[in-house]
Amino acid sequence: MDFRNFSLHISQTKVNRFVDELAAGKFMATVCKKCGKKYYPPKADCSNCMESDMEWRQMGGRGTLETFTKIYVPPDHFAVRPPLMPFSTIQFEPCPIGLLEVEDGLKIMGWIPKMDVKKIKVGMKMKASPQLLPDGKITIVLEPI
Ligand SMILES: [Zn+2]
Numbered sequence: 001m002d003f004r005n006f007s008l009h010i011s012q013t014k015v016n017r018f019v020d021e022l023a024a025g026k027f028m029a030t031v032c033k034k035c036g037k038k039y040y041p042p043k044a045d046c047s048n049c050m051e052s053d054m055e056w057r058q059m060g061g062r063g064t065l066e067t068f069t070k071i072y073v074p075p076d077h078f079a080v081r082p083p084l085m086p087f088s089t090i091q092f093e094p095c096p097i098g099l100l101e102v103e104d105g106l107k108i109m110g111w112i113p114k115m116d117v118k119k120i121k122v123g124m125k126m127k128a129s130p131q132l133l134p135d136g137k138i139t140i141v142l143e144p145i
Contacts, residue, residue, distance in 0.1 A: 014044030017056060022130045022138055027061050029106055030054040040106040061128040062145060063102035068112065068120055070094030096120055098142050100128050110140035 018041060021028040030039045032046035033053045040059060045052045072094050096112040098120070108128040112120060124144060131141045 015042045018042050019138070025130055027059050027108060027128065029057050029059045031057050038104055038106055040108065059103055059106060061102065061108065063100045063108070063126065063128075065120070065122055065124050065126050065142070066099045066101045066107065067122060068096055068098035070096055070117055098126070100126055100142055102128070108140060110142040112142045114143060
């Protein structure tokens with residue numbers, strides 16, 4: 001399986017480790033060794049102090065839902081719900097997507113495929129998990145805890 005097919009066509013960058021670790025079930029952030037600023041998704045260069053000496057650190061996937069919205073026609077690689085029509089990605093049920101605030105203000109965006117949209121509430125406790133899709137690509141799923 002090709003775990004490098006994340007949502008973007010990433011070939012070789014200074015943050016490729018992000019996708020490899022995500023495939024292994026870990027959320028990784030980078031921390032600037034000079035000023036201490038943390039980045040998720042990871043950055044190879046600190047935009048705060050322009051330093052490139054970064055440290056990789058695993059972060060937790062549990063946090064508080066900061067906001068969410070509904071996507072009616074998700075991109076193919078994020079279509080975590082089966083299509084309602086054969087041979088189509090058209091979905092008539094909205095697919096919720098949320099922003100989870102985890103440690104130190106870092107935020108993880110992910111799909112919320114297993115919940116009724118009406119039951120999703122800002123402020124609820126959730127956990128983020130990488131999920132392998134049938135096509136071999138990786139997405140991030142949020143679930144209540
Ligand atoms: Zn810095």
